[in-house]
Amino acid sequence: MIIPVRCFSCNSVIGHLWQRYANGVAEGRDAGEMLDELGVKRYCCRRMFVSHVELIDSVAPFSVTRPQE
Ligand SMILES: [Zn+2]
Numbered sequence: 001m002i003i004p005v006r007c008f009s010c011n012s013v014i015g016h017l018w019q020r021y022a023n024g025v026a027e028g029r030d031a032g033e034m035l036d037e038l039g040v041k042r043y044c045c046r047r048m049f050v051s052h053v054e055l056i057d058s059v060a061p062f063s064v065t066r067p068q069e
Contacts, residue, residue, distance in 0.1 A: 002054075002056050003015055003048065008044070008048070009042075009045075017049075021038060024037075035050075
């Protein structure tokens with residue numbers, strides 16, 4: 001889905017960094033290098049990026065609203 005706005009463990013705001021991280025990795029840059037550059041130092045926050053799977057584009061077509069009864 002969408003990356004969580006805050007880290008689950010330390011509650012640090014990380015959601016705004018996702019796009020820059022994903023763009024860098026898509027360009028072939030090292031994930032650890034990107035996180036260093038973005039200032040993500042704690043390993044609890046780093047795992048949020050490394051373990052994240054962006055599924056929103058796969059799931060969104062199925063999220064239709066139900067008709068009112
Ligand atoms: Zn954290």
